[in-house]
Amino acid sequence: MITETELNIGLFGYGVVGKGFYNLIQLHPELAINTQQIVVKHEANHLLDENQNLSYEANIILADTNLKTVVEVINNNNDALAIAKKVLGDGNTLVTANKRMLAENFEELYALLKSNGGKLFYEASSAASIPIIKILDEYFANENIHSVEGILNGTSNYILSGIFNQNLNYNQALKQAQELGFAESDPTLDVEGLDALNKLVIINAHAFGVIVKPTDVFNYGITRIGNDDILYAKNNGFIIKLVAHASVNIQGKLLLYVAPQFVKSSEQLYHVNAENNGVVVNAEFSGEQFYYGKGAGSKPTGAAVLADVISSKKSNGYGYTKLRKQNFIKYDIFQQVKVYVRYNKNIDIDLLELDIEENLSFENSRAVKGKIYLNKLYEYKNWLESNDISVIIFS
Ligand SMILES: NC(=O)c1ccc[n+]([C@@H]2O[C@H](COP(=O)([O-])OP(=O)(O)OC[C@H]3O[C@@H](n4cnc5c(N)ncnc54)[C@H](OP(=O)(O)O)[C@@H]3O)[C@@H](O)[C@H]2O)c1
The missing domain is CATH 3.40.50.720 (NAD(P)-binding Rossmann-like Domain)
Structure with a gap:
């Protein structure tokens, strides 16, 4: 022995x-x-x-x-x-x-x-039992990553799974999550996307070598998803997931957000259910890789802490290769994303300056599909959150 x-x-x-x-x-x-x-x-x-x-x-x-x-x-x-x-x-x-x-x-x-x-x-900090920090820091130290997308919050995912798999409404799904210990009595940090945002910031530093402040990133939670959005998703073969997104384009512009996203069955994240977490990494040579596992809980998180303690005996810590390298990648919030915005008929959404591709009409609300600059969503976040508006991004 x-x-x-x-x-x-x-x-x-x-x-x-x-x-x-x-x-x-x-x-x-x-x-x-x-x-x-x-x-x-x-x-x-x-x-x-x-x-x-x-x-x-x-x-x-x-x-x-x-x-x-x-x-x-x-x-x-x-x-x-x-x-x-x-x-x-x-x-x-x-x-x-x-x-x-x-x-x-x-x-x-x-x-x-x-x-x-x-x-x-700090492996336990992000997606708990999935060793995503080590993977990004060590395995991908010298390979360019195109994107990292994750379901990083078990509470929100449990609620959304309840809505889409069991036809529960938001409050029923939240109650069930609370009863089973998957949601706190005050779930704000989880359902408003703040928990996932912090994890995204950490993951991003290792994947792209750029340190971004959480307050500089657009994050939007799942609490405003309504029946019309759920029906629209189902009728179009989607489910909605709270996705933490980081990607870089060929000009080196880094796009970051945490928001509800329409996800198709052909995508790995579609199959991440209940309290589980999942991360999809897309890299230059490795192509797409998918990591799945428990993102919280006493033993899974304790095990991640233990793995770190054991690593600390032999290793000097993360290599931070991408942070140390001259980096051409820059965070840029002035980038377009494809979005669905559903709003109460009495609200004027012109200030978002959407490039509208399609208008949709529901019984009590309207929606548009189109392109929007992420900085507009960031700028009007408080307004979006305090009105009867639901924003969902297309992957
Ligand atoms: N729970 C999860 O599944 C999970 C997963 C990933 C990461 N995390 C992170 O892990 C950390 C701990 O989470 P948790 O769920 O274990 O929290 P928790 O169950 O609320 O326990 C927190 C512990 O911290 C102690 N504490 C608070 N302030 C302290 C201080 N100044 N000095 C010493 N002890 C102090 C508390 O002491 P008292 O009992 O005396 O109040 C309590 O024992 C958090 O940062 C959380 O975000 C949690």
């Missing part, structure tokens, strides 16, 4: 992911990963916890010079950033699952990594 060298780690967070990770290392003592220090936040949440290693003082980990590897799986963005800065600032190793903290601070963390020589791993 191969015996691993011992590794002592500090663990921040003992919730869904923290417990999943901790239980996995208890099941596998041969991995020799020791977690004597676990820091959590609220004593009241742990009165019934049997784990004897819980404490409430961050410095038990951060000030311990013998702990060179820290796993952070907490649900607080600012605290997570403070932990990341301290660990990487000390030149130590951080494994995190926190996509929001990473996406919002990517530039700063990348600079810290370069200057202080620490190691950073």
Whole structure:
């Protein structure tokens, strides 16, 4: 039997992911990963916890010079950033699952990594059990990628699957997702596309070597999809998925968005159902590749964290080859996409400056199919969200 060298780690967070990770290392003592220090936040949440290693003082980990590897799986963005800065600032190793903290601070963390020589791993942050960051960072380090499209949010996908596969309405599908633990009581971050957006920003940095701020990307959730849209999709052989899209054209213009998208049965993402995630990569030599798996949950996410911890023993972290290379790719929001916009008959949508190809009429609303510049959708996002309007992109 191969015996691993011992590794002592500090663990921040003992919730869904923290417990999943901790239980996995208890099941596998041969991995020799020791977690004597676990820091959590609220004593009241742990009165019934049997784990004897819980404490409430961050410095038990951060000030311990013998702990060179820290796993952070907490649900607080600012605290997570403070932990990341301290660990990487000390030149130590951080494994995190926190996509929001990473996406919002990517530039700063990348600079810290370069200057202080620490190691950073975050496979669990994006599509959890699908090792898409490693694949993009390592396997595709030297191959041009044309596009990456993903279903990166299990909650939205569960709801949309309920609508299309079980003929549920939005509220019924959301309720079912909540009852089964696939949606939070406040699902806003998931259903409005913000969670998928953060993952897209991380994936994009590895696929195309461009760091983009989440606030600079158009994201539009699934809450405004109405019956007319569902009928239109079904009548035309589509389903609707919340798709995170990144692609580059021959001029090197990078297109990014998270939005509901019409998907045909010939496309891989059509077959990603329920809470699962799927990612399609289209690359210069490899052609199309499809990755499918569990994008959340205690054990799948814990397993991704564990895989990172094990990688950290041998590897220096991601290569960031595309970020380091001279890059001709530039994010450009002034690009056209093909879109369907359904709107209440009383609303004037002229301000979107659509290049209309077809007008459609439903009982209570109208819709147009046509081309639109993404910057118009971005500019009028608040207006789109506060009116009876539904925007769905054609792939
Ligand atoms: N759940 C998933 O399937 C999943 C998948 C991929 C990525 N993630 C990411 O993983 C992270 C954790 O998610 P989760 O679902 O495990 O959250 P969770 O179940 O809500 O647990 C969060 C844990 O963080 C602790 N915590 C919060 N602030 C802290 C602080 N300042 N110091 C120490 N501990 C602190 C909480 O302590 P108390 O219990 O004492 O309040 C709790 O133990 C998040 O960034 C999330 O986005 C989650």
